[in-house]
Amino acid sequence: MKKAILLVLFVFSLSLFAQEKFIIYTYHNHSPFINSQNSGLSYDVVRYLNTQAKGKYLFELKVIPRSRLNYILKPWINKDCLKIRKCDANWMVLWVNQKWGFGQDSLSNFSWTALLQDSNVIISSSKADFYYTKPEDLIGKKLAGMAGHRYLGIDDLVDSGKIKRINGNTEVENLKVVLSKRVDATLLPKSTFEYYQKTNTEFKKLYASDVSHQDYMRNIMTVPQNKELIAYFNSLDLSEIFK
Template sequence: MKKSFYAWVLALHALSFGAAAETLPVYNTYLTPPYVVGDGGLAADTVAYMNKKLDGKFELKLNNLVRARLNFVALDSKDFKGAVLFMAPMFVGDNDKTKYNWSDTLIKDGNAVLSPAASKFSYSGPEALDGKLFVGVAGYRYAGLDDKFGKSIKREDVSNEESILKRMVEGKGDVALMAHSIAKYYVKQPEFSGKVNIDPKPYSTFTRHVLISKANPELSAELQKIVKEAEKDPAWKAITAKYGL
């Protein structure tokens, strides 16, 4: 009788273990607000939202890392079975969407044109930047402008986006480009509010998506469903509103 009881308990534990959700990595390469804010931020809130919707089918674990590491740990790895947040096909050379699976639009974004509020600079097109001192982030490429740097546009680099805002406030730069989602967050902070201008005309627009490994069609189907339904979900709307998106 005791042997039967113990066998039943062991079988129950085995079933419970077998039913445990598979933990999969989800990567975020944007290490600045609003994507990372202290111990939280948009990336953490997005993963929490998705885990709730997955309801135990999978367990997503957020990994924040610099963009240079993403190819090594995920995109070029045969073991990659997770996802990457806030990406666009053009960011990873997948314009025809054949290398990876892609969700519907997660958030709408673009590249905003920033300038010191006191300068009254008005952006009318790329030619408006000629003769200006452009402040960029070291290592960043700026489509449509790289060939002009050192010629018609002088460029000076800083270490991150927040430093760009500081240069604008100090009047040590004429113009900069920054993801609209990041710029909107920063210009609402007391030290930058009213001191940095975001031009109404964006330099470019794009949409951010979830990149999902083709090696995991089950996860792909679940995340695509979650993102597709998020647009009308009050819970997701509350998250994006929290970060001014």
């Protein structure tokens, strides 16, 4: 009996040793991606990938600021990892798009696996306030933005004084400012706004524009060298994560 137990423990230790570990980075530390400890879509992705891997891979989530991610990815973006240094390739990034500051050659420099179709929408206190179809519809309005975020087509109008922008530190803070009518509108990912409407009855009073400010795909990003990992992603039905 003792020998059998030792054999099981030995086989188990070998299986752990054989696992290839990947760090999953995300800087999206707000709902629905991170709701609380071990809760949110990012954790759902990790659990799904680990379950489907059946011991071949071990995925571990790390939530870090975008500035830290930029530092980690800098040698990959500059292509130093292919020329003058050896870099750890066992990583991936969740919820990102190739247009979001990952270098001019981001589409070919990295591998992209589609994960979630999303959009940015304009949130106002009522549909009667104004009808949004384009950034110019915000002229003369007061907009609550997220500190450190840039908004295509809107920032130029802010810089020219045509839109007044104030910055908040959280999405909930900005929604409350809209609710109190201290600003005319804010801009949020549709996925985030829908989550907050489900979890906070107050926010059901707010209105999301029918016309989005931007539409985009949120992807899993890694490096093309991870061919087996990418093939693993392609073998999965990632839509199961959101059911």
